[in-house]
Amino acid sequence: MMSKGLLDPKVDFVFKNIFGSEKNPEILISFLNATLKPKNIITSVKIKGNDIAKQFIEDKYSRLDVKATTSNNEIINIEIQLKNEHSMIKRSMYYLSKMYEEQLGEGEDYSKLGRTVCINILNFKYLKTERFHTAYRLKEIETNEELTDIIEMHFIEIPKLEENSDEKDLLVAWTEFLKDPESEKVRSLEMTVEEIRRAKDQLVRMSNDAEQREIYEMRAKILKDKVSALNKAKEEGREEGKIEMAIEMLKDGEPIEKIIKYSKLDESEILELKKKI
Structure with missing residues (x-):
């Protein structure tokens, strides 16, 4: 406002x-x-x-x-x-x-x-x-x-x-x-x-106008929630991308240190992924 x-x-x-x-x-x-x-x-x-x-x-x-x-x-x-x-x-x-x-x-x-x-x-x-x-x-x-x-x-x-x-x-x-x-x-x-x-x-x-202001408040909140949802989806997409990269590097036999560097995942997360491959 x-x-x-x-x-x-x-x-x-x-x-x-x-x-x-x-x-x-x-x-x-x-x-x-x-x-x-x-x-x-x-x-x-x-x-x-x-x-x-x-x-x-x-x-x-x-x-x-x-x-x-x-x-x-x-x-x-x-x-x-x-x-x-x-x-x-x-x-x-x-x-x-x-x-x-x-x-x-x-x-x-x-x-x-x-x-x-x-x-x-x-x-x-x-x-x-x-x-x-x-x-x-x-x-x-x-x-x-x-x-x-x-x-x-x-x-x-x-x-x-x-x-x-x-x-x-x-x-x-x-x-x-x-x-x-x-x-x-x-x-x-x-x-x-x-x-x-x-x-x-x-x-x-x-x-x-009280009614118009009420509609405005509702619309402003909905638009804010939309942006939050988009940002969350973006973050989730980013995390999925990191996991996919780590899996591919593990399959290629790359060392853990290198996977941490490129995927930005923790060592514990990478070791968990390794168990699933």
């Missing part, structure tokens, strides 16, 4: 309620124009799957993402992630491909396929680049010539936003809002950017 009682807009339930609101589509329009910087400004959006059913809130594997189509005939998916999860790029590519493929019914013309964009907002550093915003398309490996812009993937890594970033860049402004909506920077932005003021108003309304 943010200081002074405002809910954290980086929790997917809150993010979806602000940026996926059919009552305030100008918030999403502003964010998309800031992120995509299109030649033809997006003037309207059709938001899909706006309702958040109780079973989605309680399911730690559900994706409370924002889906929309734009006035530029683009299909957009925005997902916000608090913690690093396994195979995130592959997972994002899977959803991007699925969105692209689902546009056509059987026998329909490929020319009907619209531009498909996936935007990943991350509350952690993930990519090697130093920039907080990166975008990827299909390009020729050596000449960098673009094949098509029909599919596009964006990453916004909040912790990479630098203190001296230019707030006149609207994406910087929106990222500041997500980073800390109660900061002096955001208070100043509210005065100049109407959409940010509306987003902050919506956040204040949610924060003052």
Whole structure:
């Protein structure tokens, strides 16, 4: 939770309620124009799957993402992630491909396929680049010539936003809002950017609503439990890997000292494994 009682807009339930609101589509329009910087400004959006059913809130594997189509005939998916999860790029590519493929019914013309964009907002550093915003398309490996812009993937890594970033860049402004909506920077932005003021108003309304706060607390806990479960699975996988390595080295007749060094298992654990081979 943010200081002074405002809910954290980086929790997917809150993010979806602000940026996926059919009552305030100008918030999403502003964010998309800031992120995509299109030649033809997006003037309207059709938001899909706006309702958040109780079973989605309680399911730690559900994706409370924002889906929309734009006035530029683009299909957009925005997902916000608090913690690093396994195979995130592959997972994002899977959803991007699925969105692209689902546009056509059987026998329909490929020319009907619209531009498909996936935007990943991350509350952690993930990519090697130093920039907080990166975008990827299909390009020729050596000449960098673009094949098509029909599919596009964006990453916004909040912790990479630098203190001296230019707030006149609207994406910087929106990222500041997500980073800390109660900061002096955001208070100043509210005065100049109407959409940010509306987003902050919506956040204040949610924060003052007892029912919304209760749902938020539940969702925040579920997301925390999900991360703990993923970390535990990762640790268990690591232990299994050590045991497999030790067994293979024992079968190869390697000395115990060497197996301890490479597997990082205790001598007693290795001797126990030896009995089972």
